[in-house]
Amino acid sequence: MPKRSVRRTLLGVAYVGAVVVTMVFLLLPIVAIFAHTSPAELVEQLGNPVVRDAFLVSLETSLIAQVLILVFGTPTAFLLASRRFPGHALAITLVELPLVLPPAVAGIGLLAAFGRVGLLGSSLDFMGITLPFTQSAVTVAVAYVASPLYIRQAIAAFGATNPDLAAASRTLGASPIRTFFRVILPLARAGLIAGLALSFARGLGEFGATIMFAGSLQGVTQTVPLAIYAQFDQDFDATLAMSAVLVLFSVVLLAALHAGLTWPRSESTRSQSLFGLSGST
Amino acid sequence: MPFHRSSLLVASVALAICVAVVGLALPAEATPQARITVYAAASLTDVLPKIDGTPRYSFGGSNTLAAQIEHGAPADVFASANTTLPSRLHAKGLCSKPVVFTRNTLVIVAPRANPARIRSMRDLARPGTKVVIAGPGVPVGDYTLEALKHAKLSQAVLSNVVSRETDVREVLAKVALGEADAGLVYSTDAKTVSGRVTVIGLPARAQPTVRYGICVVEASGDEPEARAFVARVLSKAGQGKLMAAGFLPRVKPTPAKK
Numbered sequence: 001m002p003k004r005s006v007r008r009t010l011l012g013v014a015y016v017g018a019v020v021v022t023m024v025f026l027l028l029p030i031v032a033i034f035a036h037t038s039p040a041e042l043v044e045q046l047g048n049p050v051v052r053d054a055f056l057v058s059l060e061t062s063l064i065a066q067v068l069i070l071v072f073g074t075p076t077a078f079l080l081a082s083r084r085f086p087g088h089a090l091a092i093t094l095v096e097l098p099l100v101l102p103p104a105v106a107g108i109g110l111l112a113a114f115g116r117v118g119l120l121g122s123s124l125d126f127m128g129i130t131l132p133f134t135q136s137a138v139t140v141a142v143a144y145v146a147s148p149l150y151i152r153q154a155i156a157a158f159g160a161t162n163p164d165l166a167a168a169s170r171t172l173g174a175s176p177i178r179t180f181f182r183v184i185l186p187l188a189r190a191g192l193i194a195g196l197a198l199s200f201a202r203g204l205g206e207f208g209a210t211i212m213f214a215g216s217l218q219g220v221t222q223t224v225p226l227a228i229y230a231q232f233d234q235d236f237d238a239t240l241a242m243s244a245v246l247v248l249f250s251v252v253l254l255a256a257l258h259a260g261l262t263w264p265r266s267e268s269t270r271s272q273s274l275f276g277l278s279g280s281t
Numbered sequence: 282m283p284f285h286r287s288s289l290l291v292a293s294v295a296l297a298i299c300v301a302v303v304g305l306a307l308p309a310e311a312t313p314q315a316r317i318t319v320y321a322a323a324s325l326t327d328v329l330p331k332i333d334g335t336p337r338y339s340f341g342g343s344n345t346l347a348a349q350i351e352h353g354a355p356a357d358v359f360a361s362a363n364t365t366l367p368s369r370l371h372a373k374g375l376c377s378k379p380v381v382f383t384r385n386t387l388v389i390v391a392p393r394a395n396p397a398r399i400r401s402m403r404d405l406a407r408p409g410t411k412v413v414i415a416g417p418g419v420p421v422g423d424y425t426l427e428a429l430k431h432a433k434l435s436q437a438v439l440s441n442v443v444s445r446e447t448d449v450r451e452v453l454a455k456v457a458l459g460e461a462d463a464g465l466v467y468s469t470d471a472k473t474v475s476g477r478v479t480v481i482g483l484p485a486r487a488q489p490t491v492r493y494g495i496c497v498v499e500a501s502g503d504e505p506e507a508r509a510f511v512a513r514v515l516s517k518a519g520q521g522k523l524m525a526a527g528f529l530p531r532v533k534p535t536p537a538k539k
Contacts, residue, residue: 117459132460133411133443215413215444215455229447233348234418 030247037240045241053219054227054242061135061223062203065143069150069199074192077154078180092155099148106145107212114140114213137214138221146203150195157191158184197257201250317506318355320346322362322420322493323448324385324467328526329360332519333510342448344418350375350498357501358510362420362449362467364494371496379494382514384529386468387424387489389481390456397462402428402483405463406437413452413461416445421452424489425465432487453478467491469527493528 045051080091098106113119114131124131131137161184169179185192207225214221216230224242231238319336321329322343329338336358339346343361347370350356359376361367367379391399397410405412415422422445429435446452449466456464457477471480495514497507513519520531 111458111460115458115460211447216416216446217442217444221444230416230445233344 033240033243033247037237037244041237042241042244045238046245048235048238048241050218050222050227050231050235051238051242051245054222054224055245057135057138057219057221058204058223058225061138061142062200065139065146065203066196066200068139068143069147070196073147073151074154077151078158078184080151081155081158095151096148098145099152101145103145103206103208104212107141107209110137110141110144110209110213132213133215133217133221135214135220138210138223141209141213142203142206145206145209146199149202150192150199153191153195153198154188157188157195160191161187193257197253201253204246204249317357317501317503317510319358319360319510320350320354320356320498321358321360322346323450324362324421324470325360325493326450327473328469328523328528329514331526332522333513336510340448340450342415342419344420345447353500355500355502356498357503357507358495359498360493360495360514362491362493363423364492365423366420367494367496370498374499376496376498379496380511380515381492381531382495382511383493383520383523383531384533385491385493386529387421387428387465387483387491388468388471389463389483390453390466390471390478391463391481392456392459392461393477393479394459395479396459399463399479399481401481402432402434402487405441406434408441410441411443411460411462412438412441413444413446413455413464414442415449415452415465416447419446419448420491421449421465421467424491427489428465428483428487431489432484472527 076095080088080095101109111118111132114124114137115121116125116130116132131140165187166179166184169183170176174182204223205225206223207229210216210221210223211226211229216222216226218227222230224246228239228242231242317336318339319329320339320341323340326338326340339356343363343366346354346356346359347361347366350359350370351373359367359370360382361379362385364379364381367376370376371378389399389402389405391397397404397407399405399410404410414425417423417426426435429438443461444455446455449470452464453466453470453474455461456466457474463481468480471478495511497504497511501507514523515531524530
């Protein structure tokens with residue numbers, strides 16, 4: 001019938017149109033960055049001390065932050081995933097809070113907590129530790145805004161593991177610690193790695209909390225996002241170069257993640273979507 | 282003919298897309314806006330709205346604002362904390378010839394309690410002092426470097442700098458919060474938080490010449506209104522409000538002959 005086929009065509013056009021608009025919209029800024037730089041300029045900018053220092057600060061602080069997130073976040077996520085206790089919902093909300101907090105607010109909060117005149121300021125001072133304006137402050141800010149991303153993923157990953165397998169391990173005589181490291185962790189690995197990637201990417205891009213709490217000083221606290229902002233009006237080429245390198249890095253990260261997750265052909269580590277729940281029945 | 286839900290859905294989606302596309306494609310200055318947009322230096326945050334409360338204001342580091350204008354930001358007027366930035370825009374044909382509309386003084390601020398006992402510019406050079414200044418390209422940052430050079434304290438003080446902020450109010454905030462031992466801001470900024478900071482003046486030989494320039498952006502959608510705003514700032518009333526806030530007269534009074 002003519003009317004039905006017209007409607008179907010319209011629907012089809014709207015469907016395809018929406019997809020095209022989405023893809024172009026998401027891709028255009030990234031393509032534009034590379035359209036403005038040439039590979040030669042990129043390489044040249046890597047010799048720029050501002051660019052080099054920014055990447056060194058970013059990588060150092062992000063890596064340390066990730067280790068901290070891993071060490072402190074994993075047991076937290078495991079507890080929240082495996083046990084129900086009064087206040088469980090509150091605990092989950094607290095853990096997810098930095099996620100929805102505007103980064104500038106996180107920065108203010110960090111100052112209010114760890115700043116010189118902050119809540120813990122005098123105690124830290126007493127121990128000889130001053131946080132603001134140090135590279136450690138950057139690490140703290142990055143860890144603060146990035147940890148909820150890892151913890152949420154980890155909770156989902158742990159929650160999706162088959163409890164029977166853990167129980168079986170226990171009945172076979174393995175201690176809880178051994179069960180955790182040899183059974184539960186490998187089962188949850190895919191989700192944990194995805195969470196780590198997310199939090200790493202978030203941490204690398206952190207701006208508001210860092211500039212508020214740690215300030216911005218080349219070679220000390222000026223991360224790549226801070227350097228991009230500072231150089232924006234001074235040296236647009238450096239800005240483009242830093243942006244381009246970050247884009248490439250993100251692409252490599254995602255590709256490595258995809259490869260790493262699809263490689264181990266274990267049933268319970270296969271995941272359909274990168275950041276969805278790790279698939280397991 | 283039965284009105285099927287799917288055709289209604291398709292029609293509304295198509296309509297929404299059309300509206301979005303048309304809305305995005307319309308040129309920004311199709312119609313003169315009732316309110317102009319003024320891009321102004323952060324140090325003018327409190328005083329400009331007092332001179333004229335109608336415009337939409339965007340306050341920030343003058344260098345960031347200038348860069349945004351270069352990239353097509355919809356400003357009608359640009360009020361900078363120096364004359365270099367608007368002159369640069371004028372040279373690129375992006376705004377009218379800048380006019381000096383006020384002057385200012387650079388001062389040192391320390392937290393109220395002044396834990397580092399900053400009493401003079403020389404104290405900034407004391408090892409271990411945490412100094413916060415504005416970044417390169419930010420007018421107050423450039424003025425600071427100039428002042429340090431005149432006082433021959435550049436190397437010593439710069440080695441004490443712990444952060445280079447993106448505008449003068451951020452420098453002020455870090456000091457007022459007690460996070461830094463000292464910072465360099467305009468005297469007018471220090472006035473806005475007078476109870477929370479201690480102000481230390483600079484020696485005369487170190488005081489840089491601080492001149493604020495204002496210009497009308499070429500791409501403005503409402504030039505008459507933009508020019509009227511500039512006229513308001515330059516008027517007796519406008520200049521009076523600037524003096525009241527602590528700014529200096531636009532023309533340095535010539536010293537009376539003895």
